[in-house]
Amino acid sequence: MFDQEKLEESMVVHAGASPMRVRQMRIESSGVISVLLERAAVASWTPGAHVDMHLGSTTVRQYPLCGDPEDKTSYRVAVLHQTTGRGGSRYVHEKLRPGDLVSVSQPRNNFELLPAQRYVFTAEVG
């Protein structure tokens, strides 16, 4: 467990966001790494929720949470390495490292799963 106050003093915190420490980065598949972000306590979330991550001084990118909603001290996101983008995913893959601090928003859910008798799962590769 770390000192959240010291963590907040040690970096610029963006409006509506607070700092999280990168605890682990794990290769999930070709070009995809997951990032485990931790702080003393995290807001609860439901499947479909995403956070805004401030990557460098001007870049903000959205990543859905894909960890365990019962984990009250960390969030996990998975990021594809997109070399032709404006730099958000390159920052994660090439600069971000375990121990670094990232400013992360509260989760919000624009894609909440509603109770239903059946669900249709679709996936896209591209």
Ligand SMILES: Cc1cc2nc3c(=O)[nH]c(=O)nc-3n(C[C@H](O)[C@H](O)[C@H](O)COP(=O)(O)OP(=O)(O)OC[C@H]3O[C@@H](n4cnc5c(N)ncnc54)[C@H](O)[C@@H]3O)c2cc1C
């Ligand atoms: C709700 C939501 C959920 C998301 N979930 C994920 C996720 O789970 N994992 C993940 O890796 N990413 C996810 N993303 C995308 C993510 O937020 C970033 O956009 C991604 O990491 C790439 O960031 P970037 O700055 O490297 O590239 P960006 O600049 O954001 O570019 C993304 C793609 O668009 C193309 N592009 C950029 N500008 C142009 C242009 N002018 N003309 C044509 N093509 C262009 C790039 O070639 C690149 O392939 C999500 C986004 C949203 C909004």
